[in-house]
Amino acid sequence: MGVATRVPMGDRIRTQRRSAGLTQRALAAAVGVSPDYLSLIESDKRQIGGRLLRQIADELGVSTEAFTAVSRDRLAADLSEVSQNFSGTPDASAAELVAFSPKWAEIVLDLHDRSLTAEARSDHLVERFARDPQWISFAHDILSRITSIRSAAEILSDFRSMDEGQRGRFVETLATESARLTHVTRRMIDSLNEAATADAAGADVREVDAFLQDHGYYFAHLEEAVANLEPPGGDSASKRFQAALALAEDVASVAVETELLGHRFRTDGASRRARGALLRYAAGAILMPYEAFRATATATRYDIDAIGEVFGVSFEQVAHRLASLRRPQAEGVPFAFLRVDPAGTVSKRLSTPQLRLPLFGACPLWVVYEAFSQPGRTLSQMVDLDGERFILVARALEKAARRQAQPAARFAVMLGVPAAHADSIVYADAFASGRESVVTRAGYECRSCAMAGCAQRAHGASAA
Amino acid sequence: MTAKTRALIVEDEPHIAEALLFLFERAGISADVISDGGAAMESLANYDLLILDIMLPGASGFEIAKAAAAAPNRPKVCVLTAKGQAADKARMEEIGVSAFVTKPFSNRELMDTVRALIAAP
Numbered sequence: 001m002g003v004a005t006r007v008p009m010g011d012r013i014r015t016q017r018r019s020a021g022l023t024q025r026a027l028a029a030a031v032g033v034s035p036d037y038l039s040l041i042e043s044d045k046r047q048i049g050g051r052l053l054r055q056i057a058d059e060l061g062v063s064t065e066a067f068t069a070v071s072r073d074r075l076a077a078d079l080s081e082v083s084q085n086f087s088g089t090p091d092a093s094a095a096e097l098v099a100f101s102p103k104w105a106e107i108v109l110d111l112h113d114r115s116l117t118a119e120a121r122s123d124h125l126v127e128r129f130a131r132d133p134q135w136i137s138f139a140h141d142i143l144s145r146i147t148s149i150r151s152a153a154e155i156l157s158d159f160r161s162m163d164e165g166q167r168g169r170f171v172e173t174l175a176t177e178s179a180r181l182t183h184v185t186r187r188m189i190d191s192l193n194e195a196a197t198a199d200a201a202g203a204d205v206r207e208v209d210a211f212l213q214d215h216g217y218y219f220a221h222l223e224e225a226v227a228n229l230e231p232p233g234g235d236s237a238s239k240r241f242q243a244a245l246a247l248a249e250d251v252a253s254v255a256v257e258t259e260l261l262g263h264r265f266r267t268d269g270a271s272r273r274a275r276g277a278l279l280r281y282a283a284g285a286i287l288m289p290y291e292a293f294r295a296t297a298t299a300t301r302y303d304i305d306a307i308g309e310v311f312g313v314s315f316e317q318v319a320h321r322l323a324s325l326r327r328p329q330a331e332g333v334p335f336a337f338l339r340v341d342p343a344g345t346v347s348k349r350l351s352t353p354q355l356r357l358p359l360f361g362a363c364p365l366w367v368v369y370e371a372f373s374q375p376g377r378t379l380s381q382m383v384d385l386d387g388e389r390f391i392l393v394a395r396a397l398e399k400a401a402r403r404q405a406q407p408a409a410r411f412a413v414m415l416g417v418p419a420a421h422a423d424s425i426v427y428a429d430a431f432a433s434g435r436e437s438v439v440t441r442a443g444y445e446c447r448s449c450a451m452a453g454c455a456q457r458a459h460g461a462s463a464a
Numbered sequence: 465m466t467a468k469t470r471a472l473i474v475e476d477e478p479h480i481a482e483a484l485l486f487l488f489e490r491a492g493i494s495a496d497v498i499s500d501g502g503a504a505m506e507s508l509a510n511y512d513l514l515i516l517d518i519m520l521p522g523a524s525g526f527e528i529a530k531a532a533a534a535a536p537n538r539p540k541v542c543v544l545t546a547k548g549q550a551a552d553k554a555r556m557e558e559i560g561v562s563a564f565v566t567k568p569f570s571n572r573e574l575m576d577t578v579r580a581l582i583a584a585p
Binding site: 139140143144146147148149150151152154155158159166169170173176177 | 477479480482483484486487490519546567568569570571572
């Protein structure tokens with residue numbers, strides 16, 4: 001997790017101000033700033049903290065917690081999941097630790113991610129040295145080169161009488177085999193470096209997802225930077241997206257840096273990944289301009305295929321964009337977004353305050369996993385998670401293979417939303433009766449789940 | 465036996481093979497080089513002594529050692545192993561191989577092993 005977490009607080013300040021019955025002008029005067037400056041704060045164009053934040057909180061009669069709570073919910077949820085991973089039992093004190101010291105909570109999460117990364121790297125290296133054909137080949141190659149060099153050198157030194165041709169060949173052996181030894185050693189070192197810099201445990205993915213989540217997956221500067229651009233043409237969704245991405249690199253790079261201002265990522269890899277994610281966000285915003293997209297989504301009742309047809313984009317691109325409909329005063333239905341591979345590894349997760357998505361793979365009863373059995377079809381499900389109902393919508397997708405005989409990359413993407421929004425989304429119609437017979441009882445993820453009698457249980461107290 | 469010993473060096477690294485051939489000639493032992501394991505399998509009957517690498521194209525050193533153990537002329541076998549490949553050595557011992565030289569070997573060490581093997585009954 002990032003050490004400094006920037007939370008978009010503007011909307012929350014505005015909401016609290018309105019419920020206190022204060023105008024922008026009145027609050028600005030009370031805390032000694034200009035109304036214009038307060039307006040910038042409320043639209044998240046200025047980040048504040050410290051004394052001014054406390055003054056505003058005091059004036060509105062709330063604690064500063066009211067403005068930063070979502071990030072802390074996320075911290076507590078992540079922390080609780082980490083504790084389950086280690087001890088196997090849910091830990092209610094996670095929220096207390098976060099409340100007592102969010103900094104220490106961040107450090108614990110950071111250490112957890114570092115330990116996972118270190119463990120994955122060491123497993124990877126042990127595997128390499130013991131069984132990896134590439135390493136066996138390196139070892140064989142190096143020993144052969146050294147054997148050739150040693151033999152030739154000893155021959156040149158031990159046998160004075162030798163014809164010139166023969167002597168020349170052994171001298172030649174020394175030169176060529178030394179060069180090959182250097183080459184293979186370099187390859188071996190490069191291969192070690194690759195292993196050492198790879199994000200073996202997915203820590204970068206989680207760090208960037210946490211950053212995106214802490215911003216509610218809505219980036220005002222990016223939206224502004226690409227507003228009113230003509231979406232590029234192209235004969236397929238992926239070509240149009242690539243063109244939009246190139247355009248985003250041209251016009252939104254400054255906005256990307258503005259969004260990242262003040263946030264420090266733990267690794268260069270995470271930093272690059274975050275920039276990439278923001279550029280792809282901007283590309284999505286170019287192809288699916290906010291207001292037009294929200295209007296179409298509302299009109300089609302969030303029918304992902306219908307929306308995709310209007311904007312000429314893919315299912316996954318629409319799903320991503322739906323998760324970003326968080327513009328203050330112009331919000332859409334609050335969708336959480338999850339992407340997993342067939343092994344269950346989470347490659348993208350954007351939780352919402354309403355639906356927390358697990359860090360390391362969700363409950364196997366979620367429809368996102370069933371989607372792999374029916375690729376290309378949109379499946380939906382009403383789940384009951386600890387007494388709260390949600391609508392989940394998922395589809396498995398294939399990214400075309402680059403070469404013959406290579407498997408295509410497969411993912412399943414899922415959107416999740418509280419069932420309270422069922423009337424607004426077409427996928428909920430099948431569950432309109434709300435009867436128990438259409439509801440799947442499930443959990444968030446196995447370790448913390450208390451559901452009795454689950455045939456799918458793999459972890460936890462009642463696991464077989 | 466030295467005078468009439470015919471050795472086959474089965475080694476796919478040309479620089480190592482050339483050095484071995486030179487050393488055998490200087491030691492007065494008639495020797496040929498084959499780099500392909502499959503071709504070596506077909507030539508076993510013509511030789512009394514095999515100098516055998518393990519990782520070879522065509523057929524592995526293990527297959528060749530097994531074939532040698534079963535061949536009517538029972539050629540003697542010296543295997544060139546790599547440091548750290550204890551499992552390879554154990555497998556060769558099961559096949560009946562008793563002479564090993566570990567890469568990277570010294571020329572003297574190799575030729576001492578070869579002479580001892582030739583002298584053995």
